[in-house]
Amino acid sequence: MGSCSSHAASIPDLDSIRRETGFSQASLVRLYHRFQALDKNQKGYLCRTDLQQIGALAVNPLGDRIIESFFPNGSYSVDFPGFVRVLAHFRPVDEYTGVRDPKEPEPLNSRMNKLRFAFQLYDQDRDGKISWHEMLQVLRLMVGVQVTDEQLENITDRTVQEADEDGDGAVSFLEFVKSLEKMNIEQKMSIRILK
Known part of the structure; x- marks a missing residue:
């Protein structure tokens, strides 16, 4: 458990990203490691060619379009928060059925x-x-x-x-x-x- 929190300290704006995406701290740490593994040149961001290395996207007929969704408005790179925001759309819906605070934004998933x-x-x-x-x-x-x-x-x-x-x-x-x-x-x- 201690190693997870020490890795979490290296993720900028972790609490803000966690609230926005709904991912747990442990999931964000694992996603951060995945992000870093895709960022082979340690640029701090990913480009299209980095994402094309993901096998599941390479075989998906809509893979190129999904990759494009990481780069809104013609941008050429995506940082970790942007990467996680797109992935949050694919996060399974929580079983929680309570009332959501109307002041809070609708969950990405x-x-x-x-x-x-x-x-x-x-x-x-x-x-x-x-x-x-x-x-x-x-x-x-x-x-x-x-x-x-x-x-x-x-x-x-x-x-x-x-x-x-x-x-x-x-x-x-x-x-x-x-x-x-x-x-x-x-x-x-x-x-x-x-x-």
């Missing part, structure tokens, strides 16, 4: 924040809507060459039509949320980062 994160993986031009072409791109990444282009276009047509309630040919965030209301996104978008 809440259903709504997980949905916002997923929506951004589709909405590549950041216009607030998933266009037919954006949907097609994601479906193509996910199914690869297992279906023909014609089949993929038909699936895209049906997917957009089913979600698009206002008939504008695209899926807004609210339409996206509504189309996934029966899906257990809290579990589907959870990974055990620290085993």
Whole structure:
């Protein structure tokens, strides 16, 4: 236990990061070690090539888009707090069902924040809507060459039509949320980062 707290002292703003992300101190220490292992040149930040070394992202069809989410607004590097903020979206939802203080921000791993994160993986031009072409791109990444282009276009047509309630040919965030209301996104978008 003592070694964990001594390593914790090397993490800047540990308490603030813990409150914001919901990770325990022990989890943050392990994530900090993972961050340092990815930062082979000890720069104090990660770039895209560092994150491409993560095996789970390399084999994930949306891996490149997930990696991009670490670099908002065209930035070229991510520090430890930024790294952990993105990972917090994938933290399993706590079993705690008590009342949350409305003055506190919504947890990064809440259903709504997980949905916002997923929506951004589709909405590549950041216009607030998933266009037919954006949907097609994601479906193509996910199914690869297992279906023909014609089949993929038909699936895209049906997917957009089913979600698009206002008939504008695209899926807004609210339409996206509504189309996934029966899906257990809290579990589907959870990974055990620290085993």
